[in-house]
Amino acid sequence: MKISSSITTALLIAGLVNIAPTASAQTLKKVADSNKITVSYREAAVPFSYLLGSTKAVGFSVELAEAIVDDVRKKVKKPHLAVAYMPVTSQNRIPLLVNGTYDLECGSTTNNSTRGKDVSFAISHFYTGTRVLTKKTSGVKNYADLAKKTVASTAGSTNEQVIRKYSAEKNLDMQFVLGKDYDDALQLVENDRATALALDDILLFGLRANSRNPASLEVVGDMLQVEPYGCMLRKDDPEFKKLVDGTIARMMKSGEFTRLYNKWFMAPIPPKGMVLNLPMSEQLRANLKALSDKPAQ
Known part of the structure; x- marks a missing residue:
């Protein structure tokens, strides 16, 4: 996963200053018109999303995002849709999503009612x-x-x-x-x-x-x-939420999600080959069937 050189520090600063919603909530139209989707990543959220070396983001949530992007390509009928990647932090991940700087965040973000006032969350993919x-x-x-x-x-x-x-x-x-x-x-x-x-x-x-x-x-x-983790997307965009939820639901029902979980939580992970040895929680096992996006209480 190569990091787009076009996303600069200046852009991040501009995004932090301009936090008012400026992007249309219609993400799929935005993506189709620009022939590009921008996905965020975290630099050290092991094993969800983290840098391997200086140019490649890897992790459980990164692979979820990649599966969603594949379904976006099919939906907008653009098999060569460009994908740009940008780093976000705990502080700027919501403002930069809301103002349209990027389109999808799959990382280690807790779905709670306070954040739900500004963004939407997909089906929960982890509990912690x-x-x-x-x-x-x-x-x-x-x-x-x-x-x-x-x-x-x-x-x-x-x-x-x-x-x-x-x-x-x-x-x-x-x-x-x-x-x-x-x-x-x-x-x-x-x-x-x-x-x-x-x-x-x-x-x-x-x-x-x-x-x-x-x-x-x-x-x-x-x-x-x-607390439940969920992929973040802009509010009031039911079409895009339906697609994102559909990707995650399909993976949960098919067993692909469980295989992906075992890869990142039960097997050696890069760069040191450490094994977290963290079996799937009861809450997450239940959500493979419930497919809930309920926020933390």
């Missing part, structure tokens, strides 16, 4: 919840051990909101520092600027697997909140 990653030498085994300690998360994530709320409710007086992306947030722990990193547990396992010293890190604490 907030936990914390810390050094084994930190002595942290649960959230109470983080009282008055510095905790990292990523700006604009639901995890930041969840851990701040938990700290306030339990009167733990945690201090917070925010990374711009997952790798940046991990470095805060590795460099001892934070005692722990609060993120979705699957992301923590992925970050640990590809960290400088995986054996020095551990994921601790109970799951604070169960």
Whole structure:
């Protein structure tokens, strides 16, 4: 997956400034007229979407997006439809989708009612919840051990909101520092600027697997909140949502989704050949039949 050189830092900055909706909600017409679809990716959301080297994004969600793009090609009758790829962060992924900078996000984004005011979500493709990653030498085994300690998360994530709320409710007086992306947030722990990193547990396992010293890190604490992941698309676009949901539903019914899941969660993954060994959750198994896009509570 080659990253389009036409997407520049200036474009990202412009997108962040201009967050008002400027693109037609009719994504398929937009794609057909331009003969191009733009898909986002995350740079360090292992195993969903992450860079392999400096020019190729890979992962479970990346392959979901590729299957959706194949169905878009058939729908708009453009077998040579161009595909551009661009990186997004927790902070800019929604504004840049809303204003039309890109057309589809399949990554590690939680579907919740707050985000549902601005974007739509496809059928949920994963379920997870907030936990914390810390050094084994930190002595942290649960959230109470983080009282008055510095905790990292990523700006604009639901995890930041969840851990701040938990700290306030339990009167733990945690201090917070925010990374711009997952790798940046991990470095805060590795460099001892934070005692722990609060993120979705699957992301923590992925970050640990590809960290400088995986054996020095551990994921601790109970799951604070169960959250569904879903591919994001613009609101008020029933035609495109029907196509995206149709692709995912077909894969879930045919067994293709399960094979893809096993490839990324139960088998060695690049670049180090680590195995996450994370069997499909009960919630996700149920959703292979329910095909729900229900947001987190």
